[in-house]
Amino acid sequence: MRYVFRIQRFNPETDKAPYYKEYEVELEPTDRVLDGLNQIKWNIDGTLTYRRSCAHGVCGSDAMRINGTNALACKVLVRDVGPKVTIEPILGLPVIRDLVVDMDPFFEQYRSISPFLINDEPPPHGRERLQSIEERERYDDTTKCILCAACTTSCPSFWANENYVGPAAIVNAHRFIFDSRDRGAARRLEVLNSRTGVWRCHTIYNCTVACPREIQVTKAIGEVKQAILYRQST
Amino acid sequence: MIHTHTFDAIVVGGGGAGLMAALHLSRGGQVRAAVISKLYPPRSHTGAAQGGIGAALGNLEEDHPEWHAFDTVKGSDYLGDQDAIELMCRDAVEVVLELEHMGLPFSRTEDGRIAQRRFGGHSHNFGKGPVRRSCYAADRTGHMILQTLYQQCIKNRVTFFDEYQVMDVILSEGRAAGVVAYQIRTGDLHIFRAKAVLFATGGFGRMFEVTSNALAFTGDGPAIVYRRGIPLEDMEFFQFHPTGIAKLGILITEGVRGEGGVLVNGQGEEFMVRYAPTMKDLASRDVVSRAIYHEIQAGRGIDGKRYVHLDATRIGREAIETKLPDIADFCRTYLGIDPADHPIPVQPTAHYAMGGIPTDVDGRVVIDDKRTPIPGLYAAGECACVSVHGANRLGTNSLLDLVVFGRRAGIDMARFALEADLPPLPQDAAERVVEQIEWLRSANGDESAATIRREMQTLMMNNVGVFREAKGLAEAVEKLQELRERYRRIRVQDRSRAFNTELTETWELGALLDLALVTATCALNRTESRGAHYREDYPKRDDANWLKHTLAYGKPDGTIEIKYKPVVITRFQPQERVY
Known part of the structure; x- marks a missing residue:
């Protein structure tokens, strides 16, 4: 079946401003949007630029705006968005070229919440730290994050203020705050209670819709807000 | 600069x-x-x-590193260094x-320890039956390892x-x-x-x-x-994983079979029992991949087509959602099916070098x-x-x-x-890459990278895949040499410096072509069948002549010189491999 891909293009070496270019490709309805991009790049226009790697929704390379909604190009089938598909880079991060944005600010925000287990107690010798099935389940949802930035770059609060730490960083803070083995909650909650922290979230739910891993992002942010309030009240 | x-x-x-x-x-x-x-x-x-990372923790049943070592040696078809x-x-x-x-957020046992499950080729008591050795975090173990590190x-x-x-x-x-x-x-x-x-x-x-x-x-x-x-x-030796999603190749973990999933042919038969009476669906991957192809070649694919079914429905919805959630997601996204209700169409997929x-x-x-x-x-x-x-x-x-x-x-x-001290930097340290980049930035021939890549991939799949024989391998070697010649006449459209992924993709194709030629050449050279390398014209393992590693050297004139290295054998003498 024939599909039309309308793609936002921008090359800093030759273009003053972004523009749209249309391509026609022959695809099976069950093909991924990424298959369409690959067909264009390999057979029509080698200059089309985007990131991709695993092609099945686990590496997080190919987050983009597909018909106005953030998604991974390898996790959206063309039958669900065609026959005419508009593809743009994710919003709120500087565009380097075509669909490629500068991810460095995103990873800086991720780093700001200390995304690693904090626990100075020596681990038990010769065996694991114990954790019950229930304790493990408590933070399961937020372990699924693949740092694709689909959530953060769908958030109007982030568009309005690029210093907002953003949903992805909060999700990764949640993953540790609610891990029974971690002792760093105070440090993370302090960061997230700042002017650029969780209070910028106005529960718009774009992030939850955008997450290709189906993480309940807004719920996780809510739990972090509650943890801050609980800590202040005790 | x-x-x-x-x-x-x-x-x-x-x-x-x-x-x-x-x-x-x-x-x-x-x-x-x-x-x-x-x-x-x-x-x-x-x-x-x-699916998991293997370690004989013995959290759920008796296990020992020695048993794990034996399974690994046997799995390697005795070519691994012991x-x-x-x-x-x-x-x-x-x-x-x-x-x-x-x-690392491992899944947990009832008593809070690292959860473990069965996996292909892992056994207790040196091959007596399956053992729970794979330490897992749902079906996202690799994701968790990567994130944690x-x-x-x-x-x-x-x-x-x-x-x-x-x-x-x-x-x-x-x-x-x-x-x-x-x-x-x-x-x-x-x-x-x-x-x-x-x-x-x-x-x-x-x-x-x-x-x-x-x-x-x-x-x-x-x-x-x-x-x-x-x-x-x-x-x-290139491993084909038995259960990739048909056509797409996306991996469906062996953990599905570890949790009780079974391979079924077009006649509804659970065929692995005929190929591996003890380990059945949990035999090692080379064995299962060949079995699937045998079923397909005998006309017992699903509706006579080139795939079989992996039946996960018997695992039950709850276990699928907690232990195999990503697999369920892949099936819903790419196949439009729920694996708790419908079998998954699978075929062997090129998986591991x-x-x-x-x-x-x-x-x-x-x-x-x-x-x-x-x-x-x-x-x-x-x-x-x-x-x-x-x-x-x-x-x-x-x-x-x-x-x-x-x-x-x-x-x-x-x-x-x-x-150590810092070695001196040769004057021409960057020269080779400078030449490659200059060529790729100006390459203006009549060949397309996409065409060459597709021809290489089809050729490797057909001639250097699960089944191999001399004629097909020789043809592959010859055609790969032609493809490498054509690669020199390639055209790259993108002349930009910023994020020129056409340039990097084309460079990567050059790497793949070199490695494909080495793979095909070594496969033609080894006239026996062992593990993932199966020669229809030499169907038996030949320890007398081939219990040795291949070393392939690229010569300046473009030819490949093959030498050998002995296998280290400590305690497990080569035996016939039966699962």
């Missing part, structure tokens, strides 16, 4: 092996190390590994606990150069002296000088048409060192049958060949290989980097 950086140690690749090495390099605080990756490290393909295998299976317990202590590297303030593509290794006075990298964002070249260099660039399944591998899996590391005269070991850059157990690259090292040069993970996987890797041993040998390489590199 060429930038120059100096470090004590350079790690090329930000997946499990590279990050584990970087973490251990950073631990003493004395070694200045950097990780160079063509991706952001959390995009690495380690994150796609699903000293390295014993060491890996012993280190396994310690390293899995180390990962847990770093915060990246987190720990951030904690330890490891230096990263993200989206830099390494294109050459610098050798100086017989030692490793650094690498040359292309900065994707700017198109600039960078020389990284170092005393020690580790390649941890992963696999090269993208030489095949149907593969579970990421588009980034183009064998950059092995191709780079091979072009510098370093041999590649056992390249004829057993061969690669030859190393010893400390990751040091060794270049001949006497295991002569190149000081300062290291490799670990899928791009390396220790060899712990021999002719066929057991499921869960890939993640184990990454962390065990990534760690050992990191520790040895730290020791080496503190003792």
Whole structure:
């Protein structure tokens, strides 16, 4: 079946401003949007630029705006968005070229919440730290994050203020705050209670819709807000 | 413009092996190390590994590293080096606990310990029946390992150069002296000088048409060192995982069968019992992949087509949602089915390179049958060949290989980097890459990379896949040489410096073509069947002539010279392999 891909293009070496270019490709309805991009790049226009790697929704390379909604190009089938598909880079991060944005600010925000287990107690010798099935389940949802930035770059609060730490960083803070083995909650909650922290979230739910891993992002942010309030009240 | 950086140690690749090495390099605080990756490290393909990491923790039933070692040796069809295998299976317990202590969110048992499940080829009492050895985090074990190691590297303030593509290794006075990298964002070249260099660039399944591998899996590391005269070991052994989603090749973990899923043919028969009476669906991967093809060739595919069914419905909805949630997601997304209700159409998919850059157990690259090292040069993970996987890797041993040998390489590199001085930088260090980039920026021939890549992938799938014979292999060697000639006449449209992925993709195709030719040549050369290498014209294993590793050397005139290296056998004498 024939599909039309309308793609936002921008090359800093030759273009003053972004523009749209249309391509026609022959695809099976069950093909991924990424298959369409690959067909264009390999057979029509080698200059089309985007990131991709695993092609099945686990590496997080190919987050983009597909018909106005953030998604991974390898996790959206063309039958669900065609026959005419508009593809743009994710919003709120500087565009380097075509669909490629500068991810460095995103990873800086991720780093700001200390995304690693904090626990100075020596681990038990010769065996694991114990954790019950229930304790493990408590933070399961937020372990699924693949740092694709689909959530953060769908958030109007982030568009309005690029210093907002953003949903992805909060999700990764949640993953540790609610891990029974971690002792760093105070440090993370302090960061997230700042002017650029969780209070910028106005529960718009774009992030939850955008997450290709189906993480309940807004719920996780809510739990972090509650943890801050609980800590202040005790 | 060429930038120059100096470090004590350079790690090329930000997946499990590279990050584990970087973490251990950073631990003493004395070694200045950097990780160079063509991706952001959390995009690495380690994150796609699903089912688990093997370690004889014995959390649910009796288990021992010796049993794990035996299964690995048997799985390797006796081509794995038993000293390295014993060491890996012993280190396994310690390293899995180390990962847990770093915060890895393993699934848990009722009593709060690391959960374990059955996996292909893993047995108790030296082959008596399945054992629960695979330590898992739902079906996202690789994702959790990659995330945890990246987190720990951030904690330890490891230096990263993200989206830099390494294109050459610098050798100086017989030692490793650094690498040359292309900065994707700017198109600039960078020389990284170092005393020690580790390649941890992963696999090269993208030489095949149907593969579970990421588009980034183009064998950059092995191709780079091979072009510098370093041999590649056992390249004829490439694993086809039995259960890729039909046509797409997306991996469906062996954990589905570990949890009770069964393969069924077009007649509704659970056929694995005919091929492996004891282990059935949990026989090793080469055995199961061949069985599926036999069923298809006998007309017993589903509706006579080229796939069979993996029936996960008998696992039950609740267990699927808690233990195999990503598999359920893949089935819904790409097939439009719920695996709790419908069987999954599967076919073998090119999955894992057993061969690669030859190393010893400390990751040091060794270049001949006497295991002569190149000081300062290291490799670990899928791009390396220790060899712990021999002719066929057991499921869960890939993640184990990454962390065990990534760690050992990191520790040895730290020791080496503190003792050694910085080798001099050759005058022409960047010359080869400068020439390659200039050519790619102006290449204006009549051939397209996409066409050449597609022809290579179809050829490799048909002639160098699960079943092989002399005529098809000879044809593959000849055609691959033609494809390499045509590659010289390629056209690259994109002339930009910023994020020119047509340039990098075309460079990667060159790497794949070199490795495909080595793979086909070694497969033609080995006139026996062993593990994943199955020759229809030589269907038996031939220990008298072929119980040895292949070493393939690229010669300056473009030919390949094949030499051999003995297999290390300690306690398990080769036996007939029955599952």
